Structures are given as C-alpha cells and as structure tokens.
Amino acid sequence: MRRFIIAALLLASPCLAQVPLFDAEGYRIAHYRAPVRQPPAGVGRIAPAAAAQLMSNRDAIFIDVLPAEGGHRAPDGRWRLASTHISIPGAHWFPEAGRGQPDPVIAQAFAKGMARLTGRKRGQMLILFCRADCWMGWNAAKRLRAMGYSNIWWLAEGTDGWRDLGLPLAPVQPDDGIAP
Numbered sequence: 001m002r003r004f005i006i007a008a009l010l011l012a013s014p015c016l017a018q019v020p021l022f023d024a025e026g027y028r029i030a031h032y033r034a035p036v037r038q039p040p041a042g043v044g045r046i047a048p049a050a051a052a053q054l055m056s057n058r059d060a061i062f063i064d065v066l067p068a069e070g071g072h073r074a075p076d077g078r079w080r081l082a083s084t085h086i087s088i089p090g091a092h093w094f095p096e097a098g099r100g101q102p103d104p105v106i107a108q109a110f111a112k113g114m115a116r117l118t119g120r121k122r123g124q125m126l127i128l129f130c131r132a133d134c135w136m137g138w139n140a141a142k143r144l145r146a147m148g149y150s151n152i153w154w155l156a157e158g159t160d161g162w163r164d165l166g167l168p169l170a171p172v173q174p175d176d177g178i179a180p
Contacts (some may be wrong), residue, residue: 004129022100027142028135029100035133039154043128046153048161051127055090060125060153061117062091065098065140073106079174080152088129088162089170092117094177097143098128098136109177110140111147116177122149129155 012085026040039045046054054060070082079095085092096102097110118124126149141154157159163169169177 012091027100027139032098032135033133034135036135036138039156040138040145042145042150043141043152043154046127046155048155048157048165048167051153051155052162052165052167054125054127055088060127062088062127062129063114063140064088064091064093064129064159064160064172065136066093066130066134067098067136068095071095071174073103073176076160077105077176079176081174084171085089085174086169087159087172089168089172090169091129091172092175093172094140095174096179098138098140100135100139100168102136107143107176110143111177113175113177114144114147114149117175118149123151125151125153127153127155129158131158132156132160134158 021028023029055062056145064087066138068079068081068085068087069077085093092113094110094113096106126144128137128141128144137154137158141152145154157164159169
C-alpha cells in the first residue's frame with residue numbers, strides 16, 4: 001500500500017512532470033549538469049593537457065560560458081556579480097551564453113564579443129568550456145558552429161579538469177560584449 005501511495009504522489013506531482021531536455025534545434029535546455037558523451041557535430045573535443053599546451057603557446061582563445069551564479073545583467077549591459085568567478089587564466093567569460101535558449105540580449109552580446117575577439121576570423125581556434133558534466137560549453141560550441149566558426153574545440157572537463165591537472169585558476173570578469 002505504501003508503494004502505491006508513493007507512486008501516486010509522484011505521478012500526480014506537477015513539479016516532477018517530464019521536462020524536455022532539448023529544443024527543436026538540438027540545444028540542451030534543462031538539467032545542464034549531466035554527462036555529455038561527445039561534442040556537437042563539426043566540433044572537436046580537446047583534453048585538458050592539450051588545451052594547457054595551447055594556452056601556453058597562446059594559440060587559442062578560451063571561452064568560459066558558466067552562468068554568473070547569483071549575478072545578473074543590468075540594463076546598461078554590464079554584469080553585476082554576487083561573487084567572484086574563478087576560471088582558466090586568460091579566458092573570456094560570457095555568462096549565460098551556454099544556455100540552450102539564452103536571452104536574446106545575451107546571445108547578441110556573445111556574437112558581438114566573439115566577432116571582436118576573433119577579429120571576425122571564423123577560422124580562429126576557439127576552446128569552449130564550463131565545468132565537467134555540463135552542457136553549457138557544448139551548447140555554446142554548437143552555437144558558434146552554427147554562426148560559421150570552423151575551428152571550435154570543446155573542453156568537456158572544463159575548469160574541473162584544468163584544476164585536476166594541478167593548473168591554476170584565476171578570477172575573471174564577464175565579457176559583456178560592449179568593450180571595443
């Protein structure tokens with residue numbers, strides 16, 4: 001009888017209703033912290049040690065898309081943070097750009113920021129990341145591929161994998177897409 005009651009409560013609960021994980025374009029839109037098995041089509045996967053080598057040679061632009069936990073984007077376009085964000089040193093942080101369906105203002109700032117960072121060179125090497133088992137870096141890599149960038153690498157282990165190699169992490173500021 002107890003099992004029946006628990007099952008009935010679970011089925012009746014609107015909070016536990018099945019939430020779609022992907023939108024029609026294939027972007028992950030819910031439950032972002034989950035294992036990710038392979039990169040999006042047209043995107044390579046890079047190991048943390050290989051990414052570290054590229055960082056030391058300055059051969060790639062590192063893009064962090066982890067959300068600004070507790071922060072928000074003000075009407076002037078600048079981010080107001082609740083706490084310091086720690087990332088790969090030298091990375092450009094675009095908070096919320098890894099959402100499956102980002103706010104249009106954030107998506108536009110991401111596109112403008114990427115054009116500025118790459119000098120509009122769509123073949124510039126880009127390394128996208130967030131944390132281990134996080135779909136936001138995957139979404140952002142897929143989005144850049146759809147925008148025509150061709151040399152995109154996904155660092156699946158993100159800042160967790162970087163730290164696990166004993167490499168330093170450092171505070172970074174959001175790239176608001178406004179800077180010249």
